[in-house]
Amino acid sequence: MSTSLEGYASSRRLPGDLAMWFFILAELSLFAILIIAFGVTQVLRYEQFSASRQLLDTSTGLALTLSLLTSGLFAALALQQVRQTRQRRGALLLLAALLSASVYVWLKLSEYAHLAGQGLGLEHNTFFTLYWLLTGFHFLHVLLGVVILGWMAERCRRRAYTPGSHSGLESGVLYWHMVDLVWVLLFPLVYVLN
Amino acid sequence: MSASAVLLCCWLGLALLSVATVLLGNAGATLLLAGGVLLAALGKAWLIADGFMELRHAPRLWRGLLLAWPLSMALATAAGVLLVQIGR
Numbered sequence: 001m002s003t004s005l006e007g008y009a010s011s012r013r014l015p016g017d018l019a020m021w022f023f024i025l026a027e028l029s030l031f032a033i034l035i036i037a038f039g040v041t042q043v044l045r046y047e048q049f050s051a052s053r054q055l056l057d058t059s060t061g062l063a064l065t066l067s068l069l070t071s072g073l074f075a076a077l078a079l080q081q082v083r084q085t086r087q088r089r090g091a092l093l094l095l096a097a098l099l100s101a102s103v104y105v106w107l108k109l110s111e112y113a114h115l116a117g118q119g120l121g122l123e124h125n126t127f128f129t130l131y132w133l134l135t136g137f138h139f140l141h142v143l144l145g146v147v148i149l150g151w152m153a154e155r156c157r158r159r160a161y162t163p164g165s166h167s168g169l170e171s172g173v174l175y176w177h178m179v180d181l182v183w184v185l186l187f188p189l190v191y192v193l194n
Numbered sequence: 195m196s197a198s199a200v201l202l203c204c205w206l207g208l209a210l211l212s213v214a215t216v217l218l219g220n221a222g223a224t225l226l227l228a229g230g231v232l233l234a235a236l237g238k239a240w241l242i243a244d245g246f247m248e249l250r251h252a253p254r255l256w257r258g259l260l261l262a263w264p265l266s267m268a269l270a271t272a273a274g275v276l277l278v279q280i281g282r
Contacts, residue, residue: 014252021256028263035267039274046278050223058216065212073205076246080197177246181260184238185267187212188231192219193275 016170024178027141031182034137038130038189045126050194052127055120057111061191064107065183068142071100072180075149075173078156082166087159090169094153097176101146108139131190138182145179148172204245211238228275232268239264 014021042049078093115121115128122132152172155161161169195203211234218230240261244250249257 012251012253014256015248025259028260032263032267036270039271043274043277043281046281058219062212062216066209069205069208069212072242072246073201076201077198080201174247177242180246181239181242181264184208184212184235184242185264185271188215188219188235189271192215192231193228193271194219194223 016174017167020171020174024174027178028182031137031185034130034134035185035189038134041126041130048125049127052120052125052131053191053194055115055118056131056191058191060107060111061187064104064111065187067100067104067107068180068183071097071104071149072177074100075176078152079166079169079173082156082161082169083163085163087156087161090161091153091156094149094156098146098149098153101142101149101176104142105139105146108135108142134186135190138179138186141179141182145176148175201245204241207241208238211235211241225275225279229272232272232275236264236268 074093074097078090078097081087081090081093120128122129149172152161152169156169215231215234218227218234221227243257243260243264247260249260
């Protein structure tokens, strides 16, 4: 069901597929439950949370944020290129988004390995249980996003998307921006706020 | 301004707000600084929703629904920070 058809809502237009928007709302609701659980537990055990947060590297958190946001920029620029019938540039930009997302994956895996090596695993304390659950759930979304970006880059290279028919590309890019959106709330909550 | 230039401006804003988040977080643990961190997060969420996701041109209901999410998460977090401060 595409909402990108003309006449849908005069000048106001919802990009992508309507089903993707319902999916995004469902995903955001799930993340809301996890974020509220983290926040409530922080109130109950703020000393433990404050001490445990010191064990996380904020600069790594910043690098993770910048890599995701840069990937989001490349994906959004790719969409603009396809709308201007520049599919080849669009495919290259999607590959750049994929590369930037891979930096996130590499950084996150390094951080996970570092924490696990220090014995700060899922069962270390309540903070780290919630840290692993929250960031792990987000990480799974990133991995799915990487697959989607790769798939879209290949389809774009084959010129499967045209200015008149690119709802699938819009939906995939929207999913990727949702991953960004969740992270910009997770980053201060998990790494920064004391 | 072209659509690509708008996207680049959004990214620049997002990067600056991310750096500001870390600087505010490292500056201390006061209510004011926590408020600044949450405001920066809200600013970033708005740039992603209206800039990257193109919701500034979308029907108001969907824009409102999506912007309500970061707002409610930031308010819930702010309430938690406030409760911690009162508890101390």
